[in-house]
Amino acid sequence: MIENSKEFMLFNVYDYAAMVEQCVDNSQTFLEVWLLDEPSIAISLYRPTRLGILNRYIYAMISTWLRREYRKNSDCYEFEEIEGVERCFEVYGVKFIDYSTFLEKCNGVDFPGCERFYEWFLLNEEAFNSYWEKIADEVFHIMFANRGFLIRFSESLAEFVEDNFSVFIKTIKTDSNSIARYPQVPSWLKKGVFFRDGGRCVLCRVDLSGLHATDRTLHYDHIVPLARYGTNDPSNYQLLCKKCNLKKSASNPVTGSHYNAWWDY
Numbered sequence: 723m724i725e726n727s728k729e730f731m732l733f734n735v736y737d738y739a740a741m742v743e744q745c746v747d748n749s750q751t752f753l754e755v756w757l758l759d760e761p762s763i764a765i766s767l768y769r770p771t772r773l774g775i776l777n778r779y780i781y782a783m784i785s786t787w788l789r790r791e792y793r794k795n796s797d798c799y800e801f802e803e804i805e806g807v808e809r810c811f812e813v814y815g816v817k818f819i820d821y822s823t824f825l826e827k828c829n830g831v832d833f834p835g836c837e838r839f840y841e842w843f844l845l846n847e848e849a850f851n852s853y854w855e856k857i858a859d860e861v862f863h864i865m866f867a868n869r870g871f872l873i874r875f876s877e878s879l880a881e882f883v884e885d886n887f888s889v890f891i892k893t894i895k896t897d898s899n900s901i902a903r904y905p906q907v908p909s910w911l912k913k914g915v916f917f918r919d920g921g922r923c924v925l926c927r928v929d930l931s932g933l934h935a936t937d938r939t940l941h942y943d944h945i946v947p948l949a950r951y952g953t954n955d956p957s958n959y960q961l962l963c964k965k966c967n968l969k970k971s972a973s974n975p976v977t978g979s980h981y982n983a984w985w986d987y
């Protein structure tokens with residue numbers, strides 16, 4: 723669920739952000755499995771949605787990784803770690819069946835291969851899903867602010883789109899060999915990108931807020947051009963001035979690595 727404001731609950735959300743950041747260049751196989759399993763998400767390649775592909779990707783990556791980890795290393799989870807997980811649920815207000823109650827209920831049940839923790843996880847799967855959704859939303863908040871990450875994510879996604887173009891051509895609007903441009907960038911997306919990029923062209927840093935000059939046109943540019951299998955997902959937009967956008971056109975994906983200092987707006 724997307725909320726209007728963020729209340730950051732856990733410091734380890736940065737660990738998840740680092741995990742997503744480290745894996746993004748090798749995401750091809752992962753994206754493939756995930757997107758092909760969920761054709762509805764493919765629609766988001768054409769139509770920008772608030773709960774976009776990056777947000778869903780983060781959720782899928784965290785949940786897939788943790789599911790595998792819990793299944794493989796169930797016997798490594800002692801009371802201390804389980805209490806830690808329970809505390810996370812409490813912090814986020816997620817309802818769950820606590821481990822003590824679970825143990826009482828399954829008194830005498832012999833779990834093969836020390837899979838006690840994994841059984842508890844399966845019993846609480848809904849709670850875990852809800853918890854991961856909240857974590858994914860916080861991680862998205864961090865990652866969307868980092869264009870260096872966004873260009874790598876958009877390039878991985880573009881590679882996947884190119885490899886599977888024949889699949890998408892059946893479900894979404896396309897122009898010959900690329901995803902079609904969405905007719906109008908929604909106002910919520912314009913506002914978000916404008917705020918993130920500080921109202922400046924991300925390449926030449928010229929002010930586009932209209933406060934210092936009124937003759938400059940804002941361009942909401944696709945970081946990875948559509949002609950190069952870029953998408954209309956919110957993660958693929960940035961603010962450019964007209965001059966930089968015309969120079970960039972459909973050439974290589976490029977973004978800026980400078981950010982306004984908080985005290986220099």
Ligand SMILES: [Zn+2]
Pocket residue numbers: 923924925926927928962963964965966967
């Ligand atoms: Zn510029």
